[in-house]
Amino acid sequence: MEIHTFILVGIIASFVLAASAIPGIATFYTNYASSACYGNQNNGVMIAAASDAIWNGGAACGKFYTVQCTGDRNAIPHPCKAGGVTVKIVDHCPGCPSTLDLSREAFSKIADPVAGIINIDYR
Template sequence: MGIEKSHLVITGTAIVMAYLMSVAFATPGIATFYTNYVPSACFGNQNNGVMVAAAGDALWNNGKVCGKMFSVRCTGPRNPVPHPCTNKTVTVKMVDHCPGCPSTIDLSKEAFTAIANPVAGIINIDYTQ
């Protein structure tokens, strides 16, 4: 095998391994959605766009997640809505706290809609920071 082919095989293998590791290290959780993004617990009246989320108590950690980016993927329904997932992943910025929420991550409605049918209201997810 030539040097170019060997490099291509190594690069391809590294990409596959990185993907598998990201899937293997995803954390299961629950997602809901909300619609009023400002003010937020992390950034006050600063607008951070619509691809944002609020951390449930399990993630909040006294605000240490503020500004962190999370990739979130729908893995299935939590209620009778059949097949809510879009098989897409969304990346959101953690901007708020959702104290007492039933979810791990409370996504903006736009972020939730990117990965699931909003009629579902609550879904199972896998997420990574």
């Protein structure tokens, strides 16, 4: 009985997490020398710049998002890799065509960089 309850709780939690994901678009950048949130402070390479939709006047600085590739946006077939990546918002990407502009390293964890732009879910 306890095992069945544990499995049921796990299944429900999976549905809740999937339902809370927000669809978006990701691109990548390669110059991490300075950021709108932290200036010249090194924040590693699992970082991202927030689009205007997420930026919120800088309130996004320091927030973490888990990002997963969900599909292609151009002619590159099957760019996605299994799994997700967690990134820290360190910069603003005003006028970006994407929701999140990931570091190249973060983008490479979830998709083939040749794709350049992908569909994502983030939370």
